[in-house]
Structures are given as C-alpha cells and as structure tokens.
Amino acid sequence: MSKFILRRVFQSLLLLLLISMLLYLILNLVPGGPFDMLRTANPRITTTQIDHLNALLDLDKPLLPGTYCPVVAGVKQACTIDPGRYLRWLAKVAQGNFGVSWTMKIGQNVMSMIGGRIGYTLLLMGLSTFLAIIIAVPIGIYSAVHQYSKTDYIVTTIAFFGQSMPTFWTGLMAISIFAVGLNLFPTGGVSTAGSKGDIINAISRILTLGKAYPQIAGQEGKLILDGLLHVALPCLVLTFFNLAGWSRFTRSSMLEVLRQDYMRTARAKGLLERVVILKHGLRNALIPLVTIFALTIPSLFGGALITESIFSWPGMGRMLIEGIENVDWPVVQGILVITSFLVVFSNLLADILYAVVDPRISYG
C-alpha cells in the first residue's frame, strides 16, 4: 500500500510539473501583453517605453533557458545565458510566490489577492455542495429502492432536466423570477450597498474572537443575515445543477449494491427491511460517493466561473475571468496552478480513500 502511494505521489508530481509548464507556455505564447491596453489608451506612448516596461517585468527575457541579449536605450548589450522565465517563475511558485498582478491591482501580490477572494468561493461552493448532497443522497436511495416506480421516473427525469439546463440560463431565470419579479432576493453582489462590511468580514471577526475588522463591531449578525440573503440565489442555482449529478450517482451506486448477494443474506437473516437498506445497503453504496466527493474538492476552491460572474459574486471564478479579460497572466497562472494542484491531489486522494473505505480493494 505505501509503495503504491509513493508511486502515485511521484507520478502526480511529474504530472503537475508538466501541467505547470503547459499552462505557462500557453499563456506566454499567445499574442497580447499587459501593456496593450496602455497603448490603446495613450497613443503617444512609444515602443521604446513599452519595451522598457516589458523589461521591468522580465518580459524581454527568453521563455525557456537560452541566451539573453538586453537592449538598453536602443544599444545592444553583451549576451548572457539566462535560465528563462519559466524556470524563474517555477522556482518562485515552489516557494508559494505567484508574483504580482500586472493589470487588475498593479503590483499587488497574487497570493494575497487570492486570499481576499477564497472565502467567498468557499462559502458559496461549500454551501451549495453540502445542500446538494444532503438532498440528493436520500432521493437517490429512495429512487433506487423503488426502481421503476412513479417516483423513480419523476426523479430520473428531473435529473435529466437538471443536467440539460446550463447554469447561465437557470441563473438568469432565477434573477428575473426571484429577484426582479418577486423581489425576494438581491440580484447580485455580496452585501447591501452602503454596509461597512460583508458576511466574510463578519465570519472572520467571529473566528478571530473580535480582533479583525473593528469597524463592523456589533453588526456581525446583521451582516451574516444580509450575506445569506445574497448567497441564496447563486447557491440555489448551483445546488440545482449539482443535485442532478449527485442523485444519479447515488441511485446507480445503490442499484449496484442492491443486486449483491450480501443483501439477500441480510434479508434471509430476517433483518428488518429498513436495517437491510440503511445498514447493509447504504454503507456500501456510499463507497463510490466518497471518491466522487474527493473529485469535487477542486471546484470548492476554484469556484464556479459562470455562476459567480452572473451574480457578481467576488469569488475565485470571477477573478479568473477578470484576469483573462485584463491579460493579467500572473493572476490567471496563480489560480490555474492552484486548481490543477487540487485536481491532481484530489485524484490521488480519491484513489487512496477508495482503498481505505473498501477493504476489498488492494493495490498490491
């Protein structure tokens, strides 16, 4: 087992290295740089000035190890061997430093920008994943136990509907019905305009025992309520979308278990049907769900690009889109590398968890 884990860890590291290289190369080979907008905004800016700015960001250096011949004020300087931008960047990333933002918040550290957004994404994604699982697992089990019943048909058909409705449509519909038509929820954002903070500030104030954000002292409860009101609609949209997948997974996993011999044995022992289903069936049906849950970890941190941008939710997904729109490659690289790391890590975790929760599986 430990040999298997060691080999998988090594493979994962290799995979990550390859992915980081591909991501870096793709972003740096596509046309367009951080100063394109500067050039359109100010036609009097000269190419020499742009070159100077590019040199400040090391953008004149080669991408991969090679020779570097700097040009200072139009004069060619002596060439040197340069490790290249990719290796420099990789060395920094290994120390947890993703560089500074180019265009969105010029000069600000990417890690601290991510730190400012991650809470919002965790709140939204955590809440919607939790709700989806809590609702979908019982539905899936009921549907499997009563296979081919009316309820089963309704559940599977609704799951089909859910998977065919893109979040960008359900999102707009939710806004137009619940926020505009019925006026129950705000159309977007994270707090009411004019408030001194938001739900994340309030939660961090409570978690730090009243040390952080002194300006919102005494308003924590109000801010949390306000935040829950704001998170309701995006959360509803994501929950509905995830519900479809989770109920299908649960149903097919449970159906698989119901066919097994040990279920018949349990019934033959004279156990109550409820005990057979819940104790012998459910516990085995949950095994594949554990690994599927591990595979949703990246989205908990990476956020939902589309839903976050529809609801102006200041999470990671929306920051990624803003980064792409503003050619802010350090921010984009930071988010993509972190999400890829989580994808690789959770794949590894899923493999290991599978062996841990299911004693029938052994990786020799």
Add this chain to the structure above:
Amino acid sequence: MAWRRLRRHRLAMLGLVVLAVVVIASLGADWIAPYKYDEIDLRHTYAPFMTPGMPGRATHYLGTDGLGRDVFTRLLYAGRVSLGVALSVTILVTIFGVFIGSVSGFFGGAVDSVLMRFTDVMLTLPDLPLLLILSASLRQFAQLQDLLGDLLGVAIIVFVLTIFGWMSDARLVRGQALSLRTREFIDASRSLGASQARIIFRHIVPNALAPIIVNATLGFGGVIIAESALSFLGFGIMPPIPTWGNMLNDARSAPLQYLFVQALWPGFCIFLTVLSINFVGDGLRDALDPRLKM
C-alpha cells in the same frame, strides 16, 4: 434490432422528434424566418410577444430584442450556428479520439503509455479557463482574420472545443481495442496477412462502434452547452452572428424588467435541444448495448 429497441424507448423517440423539428427549423431559417437576423427596428425595442410588425411586415411572434431585432428569426439562425458548431466539433472529436484510442490500445506498450499520459495531462488541464484564453487570443492573429473573415469566431470555437474534447473518446476506444486485440478474429485476419492499419480500421473500430456512437450523441449536448457558455461569457461567437449563448449574453444587458423574456427563449432552445439529444443518447445506449443498462 437496435432500431426496434430504440423505437420502444418513448423518451428517446420524443427526443428524436423534437430534435428533428429543431434541425429542420434552423436549416430552413432562410424560408421560415420572417425577418433578417440583423434587421434593426428601433421603434420596436423589447417588444412583447405577438407585437405587430411595421405595416406590411410579419408579426414579431416572440417579440424583439434591445435593437428591435426579431427574436424568433434570431433563434432560428442561432440554432443553425449552434447545431453546426456542435456537429463539426462532435465529428472532429470522434475522429481524433477514435484514432488516438485505437492506436494506443492496439499497439500497447510504450505507444500506449505516451498517448495515455498525454490524455491524462489534457484531462487534468482546466478546460474552461483555457478555452477562454485560447479563444480570446487566437482572435488577435491578423493572418487568421484575413483568411477566415467573419467565420473566424466559428472556426476558433470549433478548434478549441475539439482540442479539449477528444479525451473521453480516446479512453473509451482504447479500452475496447485492448480487449478486442486479443480476440481470435484479430489473430485470424493477422495470419491472413492484413496490415496493422487494416486491422485497426476494418476490425477494431467497427466493433467498438456502439459505445462510440453513444458517446458522440451524449457529447453533442455537452458541446452545445460549452459553445453557449463561451458565447455567453463573450469569448465565443460574436454578434451580429446570433447564437443561443450570445443572445443570452445580450439579455444580461437588458433592463431588468425585460430580462425574463429576453433570457427565456434562447435558454429554452438550449435546454430543449440538449435534453432531447440526451434522451436520444440514453435510448441509444439501451438499444445498442443492453448490458450497459442502469
């Protein structure tokens, strides 16, 4: 045999009928549509449904958008673009995936390891962000703009969706090829002197056709959603060419009281098409391979 089983699948047949209507309506857009897709009527903006048009012109059955363009007309033309993109991507993805998968599974060994590790890397790469980045940046190549003109947006989206779409086909076909290559009829044709290419394309691929068709059908719906998502975010096919996705994007900038009507129809078209194709795919899976029935 398979057709008879598919006929019995009621939802699949319903899906097939709806899909046929959508395809015929969008192919016949030139004849059915009462307006041109970019025809502007600034006196009737955000008109509700069944608004009479200008004197002598057709009724705006589903109303108009913010520039007074007829929504019904635009939905038809948008369907043509969305279905066309999805069909091209599905065909390209299937060809590419089948090729990689069959070569990988048939030859095995080092070829298999290299191709499958490559597939793993492609599967791990975050696809939606990279689709956004690639489609935003490929647009800036001047040579491509001269070469393709108005079709550039469509070509880029087909290209990027193909790059990130072939992996599931490759894995599927590889699995099939791995089990097929040890079968006796493969040995038989090899001993008769068939070349490796002939064995792959005449024996392996046709025998793996059933799951390939099911996968392509279910993938088709995914491509429609992906294309709409890109166009919705403003990174896909640009106005004035309508797609269901960029019509939804237009709806976002409508005054809030019109949002419901503006977003309803394009989204409903996406939903209806994807739902139908998923039903057909589900029916095909049951019909072509009863063992897979869940």
